[in-house]
Amino acid sequence: MNDDDPREVLALLKAEHRRLDNEIEMFRTTGNCDQLELARMKKRKLSLKDEIQQLANRIIPDIIA
Template sequence: MNDDDPRELLQLLKQEHRRLDEEIELLSSSGNCDQLELARMKKRKLVLKDEIQQLADRLIPDIIA
């Protein structure tokens, strides 16, 4: 695979999304968390989710049955 492979990029985005999810959960459960940092992480996670969906939509063609 090369750097331009959209499937590889999709996997990397999904990994980043999962990593952020774990960090958010850990930070939230610690009780002593920076709310601003938590909000930034959640916003980044939402942006990643949108990017993942857009890329997946381009890779998987719409098939009208």
């Protein structure tokens, strides 16, 4: 990552995650996709989910009061 505002980076990651989710759903409904490409997209989507969670945890720490 770079030195951008973490909230902006989080928003960008979430947008990419949504875009991938839409593409995966489109490929599923049309049925004309390469299974290897679909697997790569799913893997990238999971990776983004992990990045989003890690960044969100840094922005809003889980503090037990």
